Amino acid sequence: MITYAVIPARGGSKGVPGKNIKPVGGHPLIAYSIAAAKQAAKISRILISTDSPEIAEIARMYGAEAPFMRPPELAADNSTDYEVMHHVVNWLERSEKRTPDLIVHLRPTTPLRDPEAIDKAVDLMEDDLASTSLRSAHEAPESPFKWFRRTAKGCFLPLMSGLTCDDANQPRQNFLTAYVPDGYVDVIRVSHLKRAGNLHGDAMKAFISPRCVEVDILEDFELLEFEVARGGHPLKSYLDSYAKSS
Numbered sequence: 001m002i003t004y005a006v007i008p009a010r011g012g013s014k015g016v017p018g019k020n021i022k023p024v025g026g027h028p029l030i031a032y033s034i035a036a037a038k039q040a041a042k043i044s045r046i047l048i049s050t051d052s053p054e055i056a057e058i059a060r061m062y063g064a065e066a067p068f069m070r071p072p073e074l075a076a077d078n079s080t081d082y083e084v085m086h087h088v089v090n091w092l093e094r095s096e097k098r099t100p101d102l103i104v105h106l107r108p109t110t111p112l113r114d115p116e117a118i119d120k121a122v123d124l125m126e127d128d129l130a131s132t133s134l135r136s137a138h139e140a141p142e143s144p145f146k147w148f149r150r151t152a153k154g155c156f157l158p159l160m161s162g163l164t165c166d167d168a169n170q171p172r173q174n175f176l177t178a179y180v181p182d183g184y185v186d187v188i189r190v191s192h193l194k195r196a197g198n199l200h201g202d203a204m205k206a207f208i209s210p211r212c213v214e215v216d217i218l219e220d221f222e223l224l225e226f227e228v229a230r231g232g233h234p235l236k237s238y239l240d241s242y243a244k245s246s
Contacts, residue, residue, distance in 0.1 A: 003100055006106070025233075035238050133189055
């Protein structure tokens with residue numbers, strides 16, 4: 001199957017201005033996702049979806065393509081993943097008269113990935129043609145069945161309906177295992193996107209990812225910098241070598 005990576009990276013970010021190109025370990029954040037995609041054997045092309053000429057130019061410097069600009073109305077705070085991917089697919093159909101079979105959706109805010117895990121996720125989608133998509137998630141450290149919501153009167157009630165406050169006090173092992181969606185690797189079947197008008201469908205394959213650092217606020221960047229500086233990372237080593245040879 002033909003598989004492209006799509007890395008969405010809009011220019012606007014209220015929490016951390018310039019988040020997608022903020023330096024981490026001497027390289028812009030988006031470069032880590034590009035590096036992981038370049039080392040994944042299953043990915044034949046890396047496309048950046050951005051509304052920012054600056055992000056597009058930096059992405060090109062690290063070996064990705066930015067052949068189009070995302071319209072401003074698709075780069076708003078409330079723009080959805082479906083709208084972004086639908087725009088990419090439509091552009092490919094109009095401009096190149098072809099689309100890939102699979103799109104690997106890599107969010108820049110989950111930078112430290114294993115390229116072999118990306119290949120494994122693509123393999124799973126190739127082997128199971130009934131699956132409409134694949135999403136990654138890691139096991140939740142605390143069960144949401146134990147969480148509370150706050151009422152208008154200032155009281156706590158269990159988040160899940162049908163539970164009492166004492167039910168929510170049970171040991172974590174008494175509840176079903178829950179998983180937290182993350183940005184490690186998602187895979188979209190393009191035929192499903194075009195046919196159904198949504199990204200994931202009802203046959204979304206599960207991919208259990210390792211726990212990963214996701215960066216959205218400044219403190220997350222500080223944690224990421226600490227992790228990279230403390231133990232290094234193969235992607236940083238790759239980027240260091242790439243920068244020297246460019």
